[in-house]
Amino acid sequence: MWISETNTNERKTLVAAFAGYGVDAFDYMIYTFLIPTLMAAWTMSKVEAGYIATGALVTSAIGGWAAGILADKYGRVRVLQWTVMWFTLFTFLSGFTNSFEQLFFTRAMQGFGFGGEWSVGAVLIAEMIQAKHRGKAVGLVQSSWAVGWGAAAIAFWAVYAVLPAEQAWRVLFWLGILPAFLIFYIRRNIKDPEVFHATQAKKKAEGGGNFWEIFSPRLLKTTILASLLSTGMMGAYYAVTTWLPTFLKVERKLSVLGTSGYLLVLILGSFIGYLTSAYLSDKLGRRYCFMLFATCAGTLVYIYTHIPITDGLMLFLGFPLGFFLSGIFSGMGAYLAELFPNELRGSGQGFCYNFGRAAGAMSPALVGYLSTSNPLGEVIGVLAAGGYLLVILACLPLPETQGRDLALQPA
Numbered sequence: 013m014w015i016s017e018t019n020t021n022e023r024k025t026l027v028a029a030f031a032g033y034g035v036d037a038f039d040y041m042i043y044t045f046l047i048p049t050l051m052a053a054w055t056m057s058k059v060e061a062g063y064i065a066t067g068a069l070v071t072s073a074i075g076g077w078a079a080g081i082l083a084d085k086y087g088r089v090r091v092l093q094w095t096v097m098w099f100t101l102f103t104f105l106s107g108f109t110n111s112f113e114q115l116f117f118t119r120a121m122q123g124f125g126f127g128g129e130w131s132v133g134a135v136l137i138a139e140m141i142q143a144k145h146r147g148k149a150v151g152l153v154q155s156s157w158a159v160g161w162g163a164a165a166i167a168f169w170a171v172y173a174v175l176p177a178e179q180a181w182r183v184l185f186w187l188g189i190l191p192a193f194l195i196f197y198i199r200r201n202i203k204d205p206e207v208f209h210a211t212q213a214k215k216k217a218e219g220g221g222n223f224w225e226i227f228s229p230r231l232l233k234t235t236i237l238a239s240l241l242s243t244g245m246m247g248a249y250y251a252v253t254t255w256l257p258t259f260l261k262v263e264r265k266l267s268v269l270g271t272s273g274y275l276l277v278l279i280l281g282s283f284i285g286y287l288t289s290a291y292l293s294d295k296l297g298r299r300y301c302f303m304l305f306a307t308c309a310g311t312l313v314y315i316y317t318h319i320p321i322t323d324g325l326m327l328f329l330g331f332p333l334g335f336f337l338s339g340i341f342s343g344m345g346a347y348l349a350e351l352f353p354n355e356l357r358g359s360g361q362g363f364c365y366n367f368g369r370a371a372g373a374m375s376p377a378l379v380g381y382l383s384t385s386n387p388l389g390e391v392i393g394v395l396a397a398g399g400y401l402l403v404i405l406a407c408l409p410l411p412e413t414q415g416r417d418l419a420l421q422p423a
Contacts, residue, residue, distance in 0.1 A: 037164070038164045072124065072373075079091055092198060098122075100252050136351060235360065
């Protein structure tokens with residue numbers, strides 16, 4: 013196992029980043045399970061439910077951009093603690109809301125920390141881990157999204173089994189405060205990578221490292237294409253994951269237990285997809301994996317939502333759907349880190365990934381709007397297919413960075 017070749021600091025950083033992104037996923041995904049309950053409780057429309065999801069994603073993009081800039085200035089570890097504290101606090105406060113407007117506000121505020129955590133954690137891992145294992149390490153961290161998503165599905169089933177719906181949804185939001193204890197582990201065990209300290213010393217001596225340099229002539233093409241790559245991934249992913257529980261419940265007429273069962277198969281496929289893609293990213297290259305997974309994911313989403321199939325076959329297809337839908341993200345953190353020079357890594361990675369998140373955030377609201385006059389499954393499938401086509405088109409002119417050494421020279 014490649015992990016045996018890492019040192020103690022690398023492993024501690026992996027634990028912190030894995031846990032941070034996992035609880036990030038729990039706090040975000042728990043809302044997707046609660047949409048039917050909140051629609052019934054507040055007579056909230058699908059459009060309004062989509063606005064809440066989109067609002068959180070838009071602010072997460074802003075949070076990711078800001079966190080990347082702050083991480084380049086104040087350090088990866090310090091900003092990582094700030095982001096975890098922020099998103100757990102506002103997830104907890106969501107449990108006290110009593111209207112669409114109140115929940116829109118708390119979820120939008122939660123988004124700032126949600127977006128910032130990934131930006132900082134991915135940079136931290138990319139700089140800490142040796143080049144030959146970078147794709148696998150960042151992919152392993154990405155796989156924690158499936159763990160957090162699975163924990164949200166299990167918590168949803170367990171809490172709804174013992175509490176009435178009008179109380180259960182509040183309890184699930186309140187559970188979001190527990191990950192705040194991760195801050196103590198980070199504070200005690202994680203330090204900024206040596207490459208960050210060396211870069212800071214170089215910036216003091218030579219200057220440079222301004223955020224706006226990612227739009228300079230030498231980096232503008234990379235910034236635009238990487239942002240489009242992220243947009244395609246995010247738009248497709250959020251169109252599917254935000255609305256899939258509602259699709260299964262409303263159009264497939266599944267019970268709460270049935271919906272949880274279907275999603276757990278999807279989540280298991282996601283976890284294995286993350287790990288497999290992480291290995292392939294280091295073995296075959298970042299771009300090849302993106303295009304392969306985009307093609308397979310787009311095909312499966314279209315089949316899953318458009319072709320009349322039995323519930324048994326849908327359950328079977330859930331595994332490969334999750335495998336490709338989530339696995340495509342494994343190489344993203346390593347790829348973005350390798351595309352930008354050290355002094356701009358947090359800024360560049362934070363901007364591109366979160367530009368995609370902001371643009372992709374339009375998908376949940378667009379699905380909610382278009383599904384008022386079209387079948388929900390059809391709308392999900394078409395938007396996802398368009399997103400994956402954008403991924404392929406953005407990959408073609410970008411360079412391959414597999415195994416690139418993150419030296420102090422510009423990338």
